[in-house]
Amino acid sequence: MKQSRKERTIVILTITPSVVAVGVFVYGFIAWSIRVSLSDWIGIRPDYTFAGLKNFISLFKSVRFLIDIYNNIFFTILFLAICVGGGLFLAILLDQFIKGEGIFRTVYLFPLAISPVVSAVVWKWIFSPKVGVNVLLTNLLSKIGIERTVEFGWYTSTASFGPFNIALIPIIIAASWGFVGYVMAMYLAALRGIPAELKEAARVDGASEFKIYMKVILPLLKPITLSALIILGHISLKMFDLVYVMTGRGPGFVTDFPSIFMYETTFAANKFSQGAAISLVMLLMVAVVIIPYLTMSLRRET
């Protein structure tokens, strides 16, 4: 198709502001962060003295950062697994056209409408060793005749399986609670978009209900799964507010994340160069997730 000169002018005029804005506020600031991360800027007053890779080297020598990376990896894996698995499960349940579906859908989606800071406070109480689920479990046990005080440490626990800190479990639950409904909504919309005839065709073709889901429905949901993994993946790698309010760094950094480290390094310790280095490592981690997705979807479009 040939564009007239006028059309081309309009196209250029309409995309220019966003290109400029993205260029400055995203790529410009990324470049600036790179510059800061290579400097010796400690304290409020900017100091761009070139310091080479010093900040990155000290970062990877830092015990705290190593713990953070492990925490974030384990958190991400479990968070994604629970959200995608749970979301798919709930969506399939709701797709059976059960009664009161609208209510369930709203209930599952509701956590998304709550500020992470608010839900973090509530989850903090729920998993607080002295007032939360421990009390509930103790009471339940005594109901069935077992007099034992449940004393799980939850997020105060410093125990771990290998590099996996079990204090992360309450945070994973809290975060998944917030997003499982979102994934469910994505899946449910996709399931509703699959024509009923397709299932029926498979049924006539000889597939059991299980096979129908495995061979026909799930493959069709693949793009949704991928989108969910990408969206949740980058949320997970940048997870901050929920964890910061719910537990903070935790004893021995058991619930520390790179985002918290970055925030505290920059704004509590005033180590802006180090903070920029952390944020760049986080950017790289997110890029590892996002860039394959972007190239893939771009290739699909052309």
Add this chain to the structure above:
Amino acid sequence: MKKILILLLTATFVISLIFMGVGCKEKVSGEVEIFSWWTAGGEAEGLQAMIDIFEEKYPDVEFINATVAGGAGFEAKPVLVSRMTGGDPPDSFQVHAGHELIDTWGVGDYLEPVNFIFEEEGWYDVYPEDMISILSMGDDILSVPVNIHRSNVLWYNKAVFEDNGIEAPTTFDEFFAAADVLEAAGITPLALGDTGIWAAVHLFENVLLGVVGSDDYIDLMDGSVRWDSDEVKEAIQTFVDLLDHVNDDHSALGWDEAAQYVIDGTAATTVMGDWAHGYFMAKGLTPGVEYGYVPSPGTAGNFMALSDTFCLPADAPNRDAAIAWLKICGSKEGQDAFNPIKGSIPSRTDADISLYDVYLKSAIDDFGVDIITPSIAHGAAVSETWSAAIGDVITLLVADKDVDAAADAFQAAADENL
């Protein structure tokens, strides 16, 4: 005759000066924006008491109370940093005296020295020299203090101690002996609420002071005593031993929840600054009746201090009004309005003692005679960068309890920040 003439001239000069001053004050108008994170109970009312005085004196100035909620600067600090570095400073902002003031803001030349206010108001006579020195970078005084908090206090539940027939401990030996008695009775000896780690740092600095003494404590801050020395290791070991006697949900709690354990009697003591006194009072308790207070173990004769101050940004948009505000902050009238409500003691030596309750009176007395030591956890003793590094070491220490590793990490942090 000559004398009379001189007297007369002097008198007219003084009177005109006074009138000039009055005239100046009346000319102050426009607005003034004061930045703080005092939004919680007690502190917000104390701030308001000072604002009331300001508004009465300067009715033409619109007072903008720019508080940013979110507890100890969680939200406030980034906002303040971006405003200061972005060329949009408030007219004055809250800052802890000591290294937080000097290393963070003074070194960057963000502040205008306020020596002239001290001179005009005659404050050199009413502020202790130690106080002025922690406000100063070289000869420049960088801010005006409004209060003093004492942070080395062991608060205890009197009934619990009486029921178990024990006295408030003044040394670590006494503390550990008392702990055994209390634990036998099913009571947590020491309540700690160190979510966000600063309360653990707070406890640690009190243990450090209690073990190494004030001279070495102060010398640690300039590197003349090493952090991996045996006496520091002893302090770390004592801190680790103490952790065996704290509530096991400490990392889930804030300091106020820990104080509540003491009120409830599930715990016997807590080491906290005297804002805990404000908390107990707010719960309707009476000092000396339901709760007692002694210097934390080994720190009798020392006064671990921190001070809230207000400063004058170098390019404050309403400099005259900001100076007017600072004069109220430093005045006897302002401090006597603010401190009894906030639960802290005035930073001046001429306060009206009758306005203060029994605990604050004792703190005022101690402040006059004790050795003043600066707090690490509250930005007085070391820079924020160093303080954060110490916090990171203690975060690991409370979990792995590795004394030698902590000592080495403390020394590494000192090396990096000295």
Add this chain to the structure above:
Amino acid sequence: MANVILKNLTKKFDDVVAVNNMNSTVEDKAFVVLVGPSGCGKTTVLRTIAGLEEATEGDIYIGDRLVNDIAPKDRDIAMVFQNYALYPHFNVYDNMAFGLRLRRIPKLEINRMVHEAAKILKIEDLLKRKPKQLSGGQRQRVALGRAIVRDPKVFLMDEPLSNLDAKLRVQMRTEIAKLHQRLNATIIYVTHDQTEAMTMADKIIIMKDGIVQQTGGPQEVYDHPNNMFVAGFMGSPAMNFLDAAITDRMILKGGMFELNTADRIKKIIKDNNLIGKEIVLGIRPEDLEDSNFVQNIPANSTINANVEVTEPMGSEIYVYVDIEGILITARVNPKSKCRSGEKASLCVDIDKMHLFDKDTEKSYI
């Protein structure tokens, strides 16, 4: 191959009766078309035979086997859906092979069967493509291919041509008819299009409101409709209906016409004792001709009326005339000079009239 027998088949959705007590037999190797307006229950019947819906009452036999409680996959049927229902994530080959794989047929055998079916449908070049890379007609072929590759006893087709454009529809119609001959299979075909029914079926089952109206061969239901519904539904343009009374002398008398009756009609009148009664007269459009093109017009066999519209079709002209407020269609000689707004005289083929009961709408025989 097999026959399909429906006995007292009733299907209810909550309180709505979709199929009401249906009794039908589909003979082995027959091409049976279920036809009716939308909502008549024809698709429900098909889905019930497939096992996608459970019969509320009654029995279904396929090849003399009661299949009420047998899962779709075990009924030995294949279904072609209206929207093709191709698996979008499979290519054509896998779409066709899917059912075979589920039946654990050896790979080589599957390969042979798929290629054979693809050859029959001329889609061998498309085997590697995904459904979305195919045109509508190609998808239709793949959907058919997926059905025939399984070599089932019975094919069930649910409006398979309704998404194709008119030209393709005609083409596929003949191809499906040819396919039927080649496969020698039983086909049950659902459509709302009476033309498809007429052109393809060995037997037509006409339904309305869940009830079978008539079953029979295409010509039979066209020539001898059971009732006004069948008469009106089969044939395009539709049959004209006029109110008329029967006089003592067996003349049909309407407001604007009087028509003599032929011997066949007279017999019906006598048999049914209709003298003096009001009836509904049915005349197919092709039984009305411009009088100018009829030689030897019998007495009392014309209707004079105002022409409302004319539609020249090339081979003929549709003339719409107004008789007492009812629009009557006539298919007349293309050379006719009938013009809208003018009077026309239409000659009725009085031997081919249909008489219906005014109340029950049933056909008098």
